[in-house]
Amino acid sequence: MFDDYFFRLYGSIQRSKWLVAVLAAAIIIAAVIGLKSISFDNNIELMLPGNDEVYRSIRFLRESNLSDKVILSLGLTSSEYTTKNLIDAVKKLKESLGPPLVTDVISGISENNLVEEMLELLKYAPQLIDKQNLLLIEKQINPSGVKESLQNNYRQFLTPASTLIIPFIRSDPLGIYSNILRSLQKIYSSVGYEVTVENGYFISKDRKHAMLILDTPVNLTDGFGSRKLISYLNDRLNILPDFITADIIAGHLHTVSNEDVIKRDIRLTLIIASAAFILLFILVFRDFGAIIIFLIPLVSVIVSINISNLILNKLSYFIIGMGAVIAGIAVDYGIHVYTAVRIGDSGQEAVNSIVKPLIIGALTTISVFASFFFSSVQGYHQLAFFSILSIILCLACSLFILPHFIIKGKYNRLKHTVKKYGEHLNQSPLKEPKTHDKFIVLCWAIFMITALILSKQISFNSEISQFDGSEIEIIKAEQKFQSIWVNKTNPAVFVVQGKSLEEALNVNEKIYREAKTVVGEDNFSSLAAIWPSKQTRKANVDRWKEFWKQGKEEKxxxxxxxxxxxxxxxxxxxxxxxxxxxxGTVVEDEPEKIKLYKKLKERFVMEKDDRIQVMSFFPDEDKYVNAMATISGNYPETFLVSRKALSSLLSKSVSSEIILLSGIAAIMIFLLTCLLLKDIKMTALALIPVITGITAVMGTIPFFDLSLNAPSLIAAMVVSGLCIDYGIFMVYTCRRSLKTGTRMAVTLSAITTLIGAGVLLFANHPVLFSIGATIVSGVLFGYIASIIVIPSFYRLWLKNTN
Known part of the structure; x- marks a missing residue:
């Protein structure tokens, strides 16, 4: 029945092949034009497991107030110039920056302004001093306590810094506000920058660098806006004198760079792959008509991109980066058809002889990609849809369109080559085992054991930074910035969410009290230390009034x-x-007049949509993260953001994803192979390239000092889908003694796949490179196993069967 349907469809297309060719040409032209309107997405969330905690952490890091900041680090290049020259240049640059791309520029802080702001905040001491601190004040209101305080104040009046200290001493003769000032100092130090203030400007300790902090309305996920912002800043930096260098430190720079790197990689890989494919077919087939074999997968990929974009709305750059690999996979079908038709006497019969293994081979590959639909990673869904569509289109064109446009000449070079190169393959499996068969199997076993031993050294890279393919200049600039300005590693963040600021501050206070006991007050930087909730501030005011009106003021x-x-x-x-x-006894929701409060709020509070998030910071160390995670478990509206914990969580999530997908793919491959071969022994032989390819990947990755990551594990699954095709065709040919140039076709299929994946080794983006390295190593050894190991196993097994 299958043969009847195939012959009817094949014949119908043959009779209308020119009409089909015109329709295909129209579709191709429309698809190429449609590429200009394709919208791409470089959002990293598309490639992450569907874990709520992972999404929440990534989204928080992306949306936080700090993520959209832009920092300009400026430095002197010559010792001939002084800090004054640097400050003059910074002042001029600051004046040139403005809306709409830059809404505010912070170049430093005036010492006088800082004193005024701190004194303004201290007026709210009645709201900030709790019961415990009132008891300490009470102990000082006696002759000895007052005398000691006055003596300390007198000594400070005699110091060089007395000009700045006098306003504080006059406002606080007993030093009762010292805890507020210490908390304030601790909060500022938690920012992590090592800065000094000179003439109101942020200056590094070596006095050779200055820093500007810019506010911008451009979100770092906005590719177009980020590009416009970076261009604007580079243009403004041109006004700096030659003796000053400037580095831009911003997430926007990573957005632009990643987009440029991926576009450049895709362009480079497609050019190299195209040239290699065309050169391969011209040299091997000596037939310019063979170029159509390459054009079919290329057209299939282009059409699939358009259809995928139409249905999925946006496509990830990482998925499109797989285009060359998919082309290398899909071209296999055209190679098998072209080889069979050129060698056979009848095109229709030749195609019919290979259509079943070709379809089953395609189904096994499709089954691997289909398993990605069971993943929680949205990017994998895109990859599955895009790949399956490309394979189906390429298979259909190879079976029903390609044969009608293959012209047979008087001298068929391909037929001559295959006869010379591959004739023994079609006959030898039916003979007695050869003497070298056992040696080949032994060598294969030694290779497998060696690869398994090497695989014990394999490591898994779960760092989120691996998805960042930014240019090396950006990474070096950030490392330079860290060495100049940053005195500590990035902290972990404890986030309290609430529908209102008061609700969030209430919970934040409770967290602060518990955190002081398990993490330590010095290790936990919280807004609660300086500005508690309205409810607490009101209670503090009531106690304050009662305290002083009991005669203590007069005393x-x-x-x-x-x-x-x-x-x-x-x-x-x-x-x-x-x-x-x-x-300061009038309790307000927020003291809008206090500039210092606004700065604190900007640091610790984030308003997003309909929720308020209050942040606290602590060292990103396992003991502290674990302790705070226990506290967070008792408060549903809180969560932790730890880069170290995120890496561990990603590792677990990805591992569970891959185990699930690998299990589904393995079952589908086994069942489909059994369906075609209908023999468990032949199925076992067909799986040899799969087992070899995967083992080779696990052994070669640590050998070349690489590590596994999520993209490389997905690529390993693709390897299994490719290698099973080689195994199916070799076993099918051995069993039925087909003379359709299978060895030549499998060899060319492997070469084209190696070209498609090998070009990714030229990619600068680490994700694309890891995909390329995995597929090249797996397909190479899987191909060798199919061509050499399967025939030897078949002959040895055949003798035992007889």
Whole structure:
């Protein structure tokens, strides 16, 4: 029945082949034109497992206030120039930056402004000092405590820094606000930058570098906006004098660079693959008509990109980067058809003789990609749809269109070559085993054992940074920035979510109290240390009023007046303290007038959509992360963002994904192979290239000091789908003694796949490179096993069967 349907369809197309050719040409032209309107997406989330915790962490890192910041690091290149020259250049650059791409520029902070802002914040001390600190204040309101405080104040008046200190001493004669100032200092140090302030500008400790922090409305995931922003900044940096260098530190730069690197890699790999395919077919077939074999997968990929984009809306650059690999896979079908038709006497009969193994081979490959639909990774769904569609289109064109346009000349060079090269393959399996068969099997076994031993050294790379293919100049600039400005590693983040700021601050306070006991107060930087919730601030105010109105205000006045004269303090020396004793007792939701509060809020609070997130920071070390994870488990609206924990979580998620997908693919490959061969022994022989290819991958990766990652594991599954095709054709040919040039066809199929994947070894992007390295090693050894090992196993097994 299958043969009847095949012959009817084949005959119908043959009678209307020119009409089919015109329709195909129209579709090709439309697809090529449609490439210009394709929208691509370089969002890393497409390639991550569907784990809520992973998505949440990645999304938080992407959306955080810090991610959209842009930092300009400027440095002197010559010792002939001074810090003053550097500051002058920074000032000029700052004045040139503005809307719409840059909304604010922070070049430093004025010492006078900082003092004013801190003094303004201290007016809110009644809201910030808790019951425990009030008890400490009470212990100081006595003759000995006041005398000691006044003596310390007098000594500080005599220091060189007295100009800055005097306002604080007048506002706080007993030093009762010192805890607030210490918390404030700790919060600023948690930013992690080593800076000094000189003339109001951020200057590095070596006094050779300055820093500008820019606010921009451009989201770092906005490729077009990021490109426009970087271009704008580069243009402005041209105004700097020759003795100053400038580095841009921004996530936007990674967005632009990744997009450029992937586009460049795709362009390079397609050019190399195209040239290699065309050269291969011209040299081997000596027939310009053979170029159509290459054109079929290329056209199939182009059409598939258009259809995929139409259905999926957006395509990942990583998926399109697989285009050369898919072309290398899909071209196999055209090679088998072309070889069979050129060698056979009748085109239709030749195609019919290989159509079943060809379809089953395609189905096994499709089954591997189909297993990706069971994954939670959205990018894998795109890869599955795009690959399956490309393979189906290429298979259909190879079976029903290609044969009608293959012209047989008087001298068929391909037939002559195959006869000379591959005739013994079609007959030898039916003979007695050869003497070298056992040697070949022994060598194969030694190779497998060696590869398995090497595979014990394999490591899995779960770092999220591996998906970043940014140019080396960007990485070096960031390393330079770290060495100049950063004094610690990136911290872990504890995030409290709430529908309102007050709700989030309430929970944040509870977290802070627990965190101090398990992590330590010095290791946990929280907004709660300086600005608690409204409810707590109101309670603090009530206690504050009650405390001072019990006669303690008058008592302190008397003590200061009595002992102040001993240190030459005038009667009104500390009037700012008493004048502002009740100034900050009006509890507001937020003190909008305090600039310092706005800066703290920008650092610790993030408003996104309909939720408020309050952040706290602590060292990203296992002991602290584990302790805070336990606390987070008790509060549903909280979560941790740890780069180290994220790597571990990614490793577990990817491992479970791959185990599931590999199991599904393995079952589907086995069942489909059994369906064609209908013999468990022949199925076992057909699986030899698969087992060899996967084992080779596991052995060669650590041999070349590489590591496995999610893309390379997916590529290993693709290897299994390719190698089973080689195994099926070799076993099918051995069993039925087909004379359709199978060895030549399998060899050319392997070569084209190696070209398609091998060009990825020229890619700069680490993901594309890892895919290329995996497929090349797996297909190479899988091909060798199909051509050499399967015939030897077949002959040895045949003798035992007889």
């Amino acid at each position: 302190l006045r008397e003590l200061i007046t009595t002992y102040g004269s001993d240190y030459n303090f005038s009667e009104n020396a500390f009037s700012p303290f008493f004048d502002n004793l009740y100034t």
